[in-house]
Amino acid sequence: MQNRRNFLKLGAGAVLGGVVTAIPGTALASPCGDIKWDETKDIIVIGSGFSGLSSALNVKRTTGNSVLVLEKMQVIGGNSAVNGGWLAVPKNPIQLAQGITDDAPAELVKDQMIAGRGMANEAMLTQIADHALDVYQLCIDSGVKFKKDFNIQVGGHNKARAMRVEHGTGGDITTKLYEVGLKEGIEYRLQSYVEDFIMDGNEIIGLKVRQNYRFPDMTTGKSVYIKATKGVIISAGGYAKNAPLCTVFDPSLDPDLDCTNAPGATGEVMLTAMAHGALPVHLDMIQSGHWGSPDEGGFGWSNALLSIGWHKGLSASVLSGKRFMNERADRKTCTEAMLKQRHEDNSPAYPVVFFNYLDHADDDRVTRSLRDKMAWKVDSLQELAEKFNIPLSELKSTVTRFNQQVKTGVDDDFNRQMDTAVELKAPFVVSRIWPKVHYCMGGLRTDIGGRVFDGKTLSPIKKMYAVGEVTGGIHGRARLSSTSCLECIAMGIVVSKTIQADQA
Numbered sequence: 332m333q334n335r336r337n338f339l340k341l342g343a344g345a346v347l348g349g350v351v352t353a354i355p356g357t358a359l360a361s362p363c364g365d366i367k368w369d370e371t372k373d374i375i376v377i378g379s380g381f382s383g384l385s386s387a388l389n390v391k392r393t394t395g396n397s398v399l400v401l402e403k404m405q406v407i408g409g410n411s412a413v414n415g416g417w418l419a420v421p422k423n424p425i426q427l428a429q430g431i432t433d434d435a436p437a438e439l440v441k442d443q444m445i446a447g448r449g450m451a452n453e454a455m456l457t458q459i460a461d462h463a464l465d466v467y468q469l470c471i472d473s474g475v476k477f478k479k480d481f482n483i484q485v486g487g488h489n490k491a492r493a494m495r496v497e498h499g500t501g502g503d504i505t506t507k508l509y510e511v512g513l514k515e516g517i518e519y520r521l522q523s524y525v526e527d528f529i530m531d532g533n534e535i536i537g538l539k540v541r542q543n544y545r546f547p548d549m550t551t552g553k554s555v556y557i558k559a560t561k562g563v564i565i566s567a568g569g570y571a572k573n574a575p576l577c578t579v580f581d582p583s584l585d586p587d588l589d590c591t592n593a594p595g596a597t598g599e600v601m602l603t604a605m606a607h608g609a610l611p612v613h614l615d616m617i618q619s620g621h622w623g624s625p626d627e628g629g630f631g632w633s634n635a636l637l638s639i640g641w642h643k644g645l646s647a648s649v650l651s652g653k654r655f656m657n658e659r660a661d662r663k664t665c666t667e668a669m670l671k672q673r674h675e676d677n678s679p680a681y682p683v684v685f686f687n688y689l690d691h692a693d694d695d696r697v698t699r700s701l702r703d704k705m706a707w708k709v710d711s712l713q714e715l716a717e718k719f720n721i722p723l724s725e726l727k728s729t730v731t732r733f734n735q736q737v738k739t740g741v742d743d744d745f746n747r748q749m750d751t752a753v754e755l756k757a758p759f760v761v762s763r764i765w766p767k768v769h770y771c772m773g774g775l776r777t778d779i780g781g782r783v784f785d786g787k788t789l790s791p792i793k794k795m796y797a798v799g800e801v802t803g804g805i806h807g808r809a810r811l812s813s814t815s816c817l818e819c820i821a822m823g824i825v826v827s828k829t830i831q832a833d834q835a
Contacts, residue, residue: 390827400520416500438489469820470504559794566819591629608786610783611775619768621764632699683761689758708760775801776804
């Protein structure tokens, strides 16, 4: 075991490179009985994204334990704060007001199982879906506001069940959960980097934490030991921003792809857990978002703009002028189709998506995209073709065929649902698209309650819990849009019940 752990630690330091230096070798550290604790808490939560904030708040309410949230960055929210603010909720009030009454948690699970390509965990997905209305209510009670009358069908879902927060960013949720947590006595500490776990056999009893850490400089700050008497919840997010680590797990991943994640999504807490025997799963399943734009960095605004484009418009290859995919398919399907669009020298031939400008001229998704020059207004197909060097005759034929399919309601080419498609008429809003590394399907394997499995015994490590993107084996090969926020907040509710039961 010691050799295995040292190998994992050595590998972690190597692949993280400039992001962090190395994960200290616990196998070589002093026995836990010799540690002088600087302070003691009941529950320590690692990470302040959706899952960490939800876990902290729900554990505090459920158990009354003292709760400390550690965040290594200088701001609360982690990667969740920059996400798109989408939330899949079967039977949400807006959906019902739209007359959609035949949805149910089981319908959402069915869609997720299809997207997962046989690798998803149906029991976990069912548990999460069954908590969807609880998640929505927690958001509402915390002061989160959703876009008025906004509930749409997004890629891979068979019903319109995706709501979106007022400002189109996950920060609308993280700020509110944080504010409520403050009022209820939860302690949050920024610039707190978890250097190591302190174990007593098969039980986690505390953490070595570098306080006043300034990412990514491991020479900053000072190390302290914090004891956790009742548990540690790992909610540190994924590793998509750690390109060297992603390449180790999936050598086939295009190294030129941009990433939507915040800088802190580097995965070292997950690696530390693995070094202490935590079982990983699906680490090579790294998902790209098919709604990225090469004309803006990071998460950007393309995600919002394409919530119009995928429904109202079409995507076209700049090489052929033809459609090349079902614009409303799931992320994996669309990403694979897009990545095939390349010039002869293998450089990206960025496809375009366009829709009617006059139908959405005052929509903030359009006005902001035009302002930031990641989308353009063109007055004709000829102007569109000239701007992006697309064969004009083929583009005209593509639009003519698409408009005929709108009238018949049948897409003979890619079997797209055409219920939201409209006849295309100039002027158009047009943007370029290209996938971006977005979400880690893999992570730590847990039981249905969030207890982390030991890789040797396949039984839970005592008092070690994990929720959110740091976990794996839930969604399988592909996660559907609007389900991450749901999963993270729902599992915060679930793990609070698990910890309450473990303390009984």
